Amino acid sequence: xxxxxxxxxxxxxxxxxxxxxxxxxxxxxxxxxxxxxxxxxxxxxxxxxxxxxxxxxxxxxxxxxxxxxxxxxxxxxxxxxxxxxxxxxxxxxxxxxxxxxxxxxxxxxxxxxxxxxxxxxxxxxxxxxxxxxxxxxxxxxxxxxxxxxxxxxxxxxxxxxxxxxxxxxxxxxxxxxxxxxxxxxxxxxxxxxxxxxxxxxxxxxxxxxxxxxxxxxxxxxxxxxxxxxxxxxxxxxxxxxxxxxxxxxxxx
Amino acid sequence: xxxxxxxxxxxxxxxxxxxxxxxxxxxxxxxxxxxxxxxxxxxxxxxxxxxxxxxxxxxxxxxxxxxxxxxxxxxxxxxxxxxxxxxxxxxxxxxxxxxxxxxxxxxxxxxxxxxxxxxxxxxxxxxxxxxxxxxxxxxxxxxxxxxxxxxxxxxxxxxxxxxxxxxxxxxxxxxxxxxxxxxxxxxxxxxxxxxxxxxxxxxxxxxxxxxxxxxxxxxxxxxxxxxxxxxxxxxxxxxxxxxxxxxxxxxx
Numbered sequence: 001x002x003x004x005x006x007x008x009x010x011x012x013x014x015x016x017x018x019x020x021x022x023x024x025x026x027x028x029x030x031x032x033x034x035x036x037x038x039x040x041x042x043x044x045x046x047x048x049x050x051x052x053x054x055x056x057x058x059x060x061x062x063x064x065x066x067x068x069x070x071x072x073x074x075x076x077x078x079x080x081x082x083x084x085x086x087x088x089x090x091x092x093x094x095x096x097x098x099x100x101x102x103x104x105x106x107x108x109x110x111x112x113x114x115x116x117x118x119x120x121x122x123x124x125x126x127x128x129x130x131x132x133x134x135x136x137x138x139x140x141x142x143x144x145x146x147x148x149x150x151x152x153x154x155x156x157x158x159x160x161x162x163x164x165x166x167x168x169x170x171x172x173x174x175x176x177x178x179x180x181x182x183x184x185x186x187x188x189x190x191x192x193x194x195x196x197x198x199x200x201x202x203x204x205x206x207x208x209x210x211x212x213x214x215x216x217x218x219x220x221x222x223x224x225x226x227x228x229x230x231x232x233x234x235x236x237x238x239x240x241x242x243x244x245x246x247x248x249x250x251x252x
Numbered sequence: 253x254x255x256x257x258x259x260x261x262x263x264x265x266x267x268x269x270x271x272x273x274x275x276x277x278x279x280x281x282x283x284x285x286x287x288x289x290x291x292x293x294x295x296x297x298x299x300x301x302x303x304x305x306x307x308x309x310x311x312x313x314x315x316x317x318x319x320x321x322x323x324x325x326x327x328x329x330x331x332x333x334x335x336x337x338x339x340x341x342x343x344x345x346x347x348x349x350x351x352x353x354x355x356x357x358x359x360x361x362x363x364x365x366x367x368x369x370x371x372x373x374x375x376x377x378x379x380x381x382x383x384x385x386x387x388x389x390x391x392x393x394x395x396x397x398x399x400x401x402x403x404x405x406x407x408x409x410x411x412x413x414x415x416x417x418x419x420x421x422x423x424x425x426x427x428x429x430x431x432x433x434x435x436x437x438x439x440x441x442x443x444x445x446x447x448x449x450x451x452x453x454x455x456x457x458x459x460x461x462x463x464x465x466x467x468x469x470x471x472x473x474x475x476x477x478x479x480x481x482x483x484x485x486x487x488x489x490x491x492x493x494x495x496x497x498x499x500x501x502x503x504x
Contacts, residue, residue: 024407031406033396098421141417144285154283155276158413161406165393165414169350 002172003033005108008115009167010036012072014131015122016156019045024157025120026056026063031161032168037063038072038117069119069134074185076117077227078107081127081135082163084143084153091129091218093137097163100139101170109175117184118163123156133217134184139163182223182230190230191220193237200244254424255285257360260367261419262288264324266383267374268408271297276409277372278308278315283413284420289315290324290369321371321386326437328369329479330359333379333387334415336395336405343381343470345389349415352391353422361427369436370415375408385469386436391415434475434482442482443472445489452496 011029016022022045026037037059039045047060066072073079080100081092095103104116119135121127132138141154141162154162182190195216198204204211210219225233263281268274274297278289289311291297299312318324325331332352333344347355356368371387373379384390393406393414406414434442447468450456456463462471477485 024410027407028410031395031410142421143283144420154413155279155409157407158276158280158283158410161410161414162417165417168396169394 001105001108001168001170005105005172006033006168007035008108008113009034009104010038010073010076010115010117011160011164012038012040012069012117012119013156014040014069014119014127015125016041016045016120017123018156019047021123021156022047023056023060025160026059028157028161028164029059030055032164034164034168035059035062036115039063039065040067040069040072041065069131070184070188073117073119073134074183074188076115076184077111077181078104078114078116079119079135079184079221080104080117080137080139081119081132082121082159083126083132083138083140085140092132092135095137095139097139097141097166100137101166103137104167105170105172106175107181109173110178111181112177114181115183118167120156120160123153126153130214133214133221134188136221180227182225182227186227186230186234187220187223187225188217190223190225190233190237191217193234193241194220197237197240197244200241200246253357253360253420253422257357257424258285258420259287260360260365261286261356262290262325262328262367262369263412263416264290264292264321264369264371265408266292266321266324266371266379267377268293268297268372269375270408271299273375273408274299275308275312277412278311280409280413280416281311282307284416286416286420287311287314288367291315291317292319292321292324293317321383322436322440325369325371325386326435326440328367328436329363329433330356330366330368331371331387331436332356332369332389332391333371333384334373334411335378335384335390335392337392344384344387347389347391349391349393349418352389353418355389356419357422357424358427359433361425362430363433364429366433367435370419372408372412375405378405382466385466385473388473432479434477434479438479438482438486439472439475439477440469442475442477442485442489443469445486445493446472449489449492449496452493452498 011025011034013022013025029037045065107114107116119127121131141159195213198211263277263286265274265277281289297317359366359368371379373383393411447465450463
């Protein structure tokens with residue numbers, strides 16, 4: 001992967017608890033040439049402890065601490081969540097790491113200036129369903145499946161090292177630039193508008209399952225809209241909201 | 253890689269100091285389906301501390317503690333040493349991880365029952381030249397080369413995770429079995445005999461550089477002899493020693 005493309009891959013740690021692990025992720029990023037670390041937590045992360053990890057400082061000094069996951073990925077046009085799968089019901093496309101890497105490469109090749117986010121959840125629980133609803137697809141590292149034991153997750157620092165090694169190894173493919181895709185910020189604005197339309201139109205009352213926030217967020221991610229189309233859709237939804245009566249429709 | 257082949261790859265830690273790192277390596281082995289861990293140290297390793305690493309116990313319970321590196325790899329027919337390269341003068345073939353993986357796979361495919369050793373050195377210094385002289389080839393993980401900083405080594409647990417992920421991903425290729433190659437034990441016996449021939453014949457006195465132990469060991473590793481040929485060579489060297497005068501030849 002070209003250095004310029006590596007600078008467009010953000011690693012997002014969601015509810016990582018152990019400063020040693022945050023330091024290990026930063027070190028792996030530094031080792032493989034990545035620099036954009038975003039740490040989303042309910043409390044300020046003690047980066048001082050993480051900085052004790054050798055070679056992690058350069059990345060940690062640049063790390064940001066967005067207050068929400070939506071904010072952390074707002075500028076990204078492809079959001080991939082890592083998961084150990086397990087018994088979770090999946091509502092997203094799922095790729096092994098080896099199959100995800102060419103998709104990341106193709107996205108960075110096709111959309112100049114675009115950003116890709118790679119999400120890692122907390123050491124104990126991974127990414128929650130609410131967190132996964134911000135993702136376009138999931139990535140899993142194939143592990144030992146020959147043992148009877150169900151082994152559900154890797155160490156965070158090791159999982160990050162394996163993913164970043166595989167991505168850094170990927171070769172750029174010359175590709176004609178494509179129209180810019182919608183960012184997560186674009187899609188989240190659409191999600192909020194669509195949810196309001198569902199509420200105000202009475203759709204939410206009739207179809208409470210489809211209208212739940214996570215489902216709305218996921219259906220919008222599955223649209224794979226361009227940035228321009230997302231703006232058009234926003235205008236359509238705003239006009240619909242303008243035209244709807246201000247109180248929710250009641251059933252006849 | 254087939255599970256039976258995974259059982260024939262040994263991870264050898266040489267002078268690893270930090271029990272946490274040993275535990276992390278054991279965990280990565282478990283994650284990717286490897287089980288043969290060998291720990292070579294001058295002192296008994298406090299495995300109890302390493303066992304605290306989640307999921308590492310199954311591997312650590314089986315781990316052996318050979319007293320020498322020669323003993324640790326004696327049953328192996330391909331020995332690969334990991335290195336961060338740096339400014340070291342290399343006396344061995346050097347492969348990137350991506351190029352080393354198919355060689356490991358081909359060896360395990362071609363030689364039924366053969367064992368491959370993957371060596372990792374101490375966290376601080378890596379493998380010494382004496383330790384590298386036991387290797388047939390070196391492996392390096394390509395890292396960030398776009399920075400001015402010379403960054404020389406990865407975290408041990410992360411390096412092991414990346415190597416084992418790459419090896420586990422490799423696909424077996426049906427191959428006709430080849431005659432068994434010489435093991436490291438075979439080659440070390442040849443090394444000792446050849447050194448004795450060098451001493452007793454006066455060669456060592458005339459060519460002290462070529463006769464140094466590390467150089468003798470390396471020249472024998474470069475022979476790539478079969479197990480059977482190694483036995484023939486041992487017989488030849490023993491006969492030479494039998495025929496040589498018991499005191500070293502003196503120059504006329």
